[in-house]
Amino acid sequence: MTYSKEKIGRLVEEARVHRSVYTDPELFELEMDRIWGHSWVYVGHESQLAKPGEFITTTVGKEPVILVRDKADAIHVLYNRCGHKGSKVTARPCGKNSVFRCPYHGWTYQLDGKLQMTPHKIGYENTGFDPEDPQFSLRPVARVASHRGFVFACLASDGPDFREFMQDTIATIDNMVDRSPEGEVEVVGNCLPYMHDCNWKMFVENLNDAVHPMVAHASVGKATEKLMKSLPEGTPYPPEAEIIFPFGSAYDLFDSMKVTTMPYGHSYMGGEQSIHTGYSDIPGYFEALVAGHGEDKAKTILSRNRHNTTVYPSFTIKDAVQVIRVVRPISVNQTLIQSWHFRLKGAPEQLLHRTITYSRLINSPASMVGPDDWDVYSRMQESLQSNAAEWVDMHRYLGRDELVEDSDLKRAPGTSDLTMRNQYQAWLEYMTVETAA
Ligand SMILES: [Fe+2]
Incomplete structure (x- = not known):
């Protein structure tokens, strides 16, 4: 980490900014965490998921996510990362699924992200593996809000709520x-x-x-x-x-x-x-x-x-x-x-x-x-x-x-x-x- 608070503070003056804010890859990575990881980022519109099982994939900052409507009509924003080895569970931009099934080892998830099934269960017996542990599910992002169908997500659990943020x-x-x-x-x-x-x-x-x-x-x-x-x-x-x-x-x-x-x-x-x-x-x-x-x-x-x-x-x-x-x-x-x-x-x-x-x-x-x-x-x-x-x-x-x-x-x-x-x-x-x- 080469950017202290003071160093970042010197990049922005009242009426000018330092050119590195546009060009430095390290600042870009910090922005993905501190701005895109802490603000409310637009994900998609509910009309793209008119029916249960319909989903779209996109990113929040650099984090791949799935916006999906479950069978009870609830909307979820889930990290697109298998709880097993980490593969994206879907590479499609949009579609309709009854479950999400990882293409690597077949771990299968409900539409709300919960782990539903792991194949060849006997290998996990007496290993301490707990399928109920949320770390093995498709993790939901920290906060989701929707206004008149426009869905936003915030990766951080703290910070302003959606209405305060939107002004x-x-x-x-x-x-x-x-x-x-x-x-x-x-x-x-x-x-x-x-x-x-x-x-x-x-x-x-x-x-x-x-x-x-x-x-x-x-x-x-x-x-x-x-x-x-x-x-x-x-x-x-x-x-x-x-x-x-x-x-x-x-x-x-x-x-x-x-x-x-x-x-x-x-x-x-x-x-x-x-x-x-x-x-x-x-x-x-x-x-x-x-x-x-x-x-x-x-x-x-x-x-x-x-x-x-x-x-x-x-x-x-x-x-x-x-x-x-x-x-x-x-x-x-x-x-x-x-x-x-x-x-x-x-x-x-x-x-x-x-x-x-x-x-x-x-x-x-x-x-x-x-x-x-x-x-x-x-x-x-x-x-x-x-x-x-x-x-x-x-x-x-x-x-x-x-x-x-x-x-x-x-x-x-x-x-x-x-x-x-x-x-x-x-x-x-x-x-x-x-x-x-
Ligand atoms: Fe223009």
Whole structure:
């Protein structure tokens, strides 16, 4: 261990961070334990496990886990590690099982993780082996919580409970689900995976970085504008143009959207207004929402319009678009981003079409926007290895944050670096809390 509490403390200043936070494999391993092992990390959505026995596999930090619904309809998050020799009991991304059976020696587990059977029992007689001992089961993670179907896990038994941890980000999940006339959402299809050649924090910082779109995404913004201007007057803009064009907006628009931060590193941009506000109405949707919730509530739901909400470190959500992007760190310089898409139950199918179109245009490796970001992340990851300079800057709008009355929230113009400074305060708290001096 070469990182003392004091040494880690010297990596983060008020408005800059040391480049090693993105490049040092030892810091990455510490993050997996101290941040990803102690925060609430998004695992999956209950609609992916609609029936007993259905499961998905994923990771919490670097820990492989299984999210499964048992025969009594209870949800479990289990470490994907056989209690015998340690093999993953399943390598499938999703499926439906009546039990989990290890492919190595055939130890078999119930859906709640309890050891059900070991083959060739006579060899264990009078050895002191106790099949009831929990160490031989599929171990559950320390804590699991679900909010409106969104399941999070915490590997540590101590620390804030789920609601305290989530802060005001719960309102973004609620808004997305309330946009369903039936008040429920469901995952559609598999995720859209996008491997990034960068440290996980570069992606998380980008979510509410509003100084980059008009530069990094300028070409697609200009091309879309040219197309829109070429249309005969009165012609409705194609839905694809409505989605892409705002990415080329000026600094003023993003400043007016404002960013809001909260404890534990979370943040969101927008609120009443965002780059998603100007989308055309979808026929029949408002009427369905009114039928489900009443007119007043329907109007309130649609008036809330956040851009990206970041639940640090793992989960980012666009309520107005019904897309989440989930962060799965692989190594210090590799991060898998998974985009998942949701159907608003009871809403016209055209809404889901827009959700998928959004991801194809913005989030996909083959999109017109995502690769712009991928390119700059890769450049940063490479050049931060250079000895040219030691620090990465976060000075924009420093010292001009507003405190939101009667809350822990801070607010600043949309192009502020406040969200990054807030993330690094959380990073520092996680990374130094258990370190020996
Ligand atoms: Fe971007």
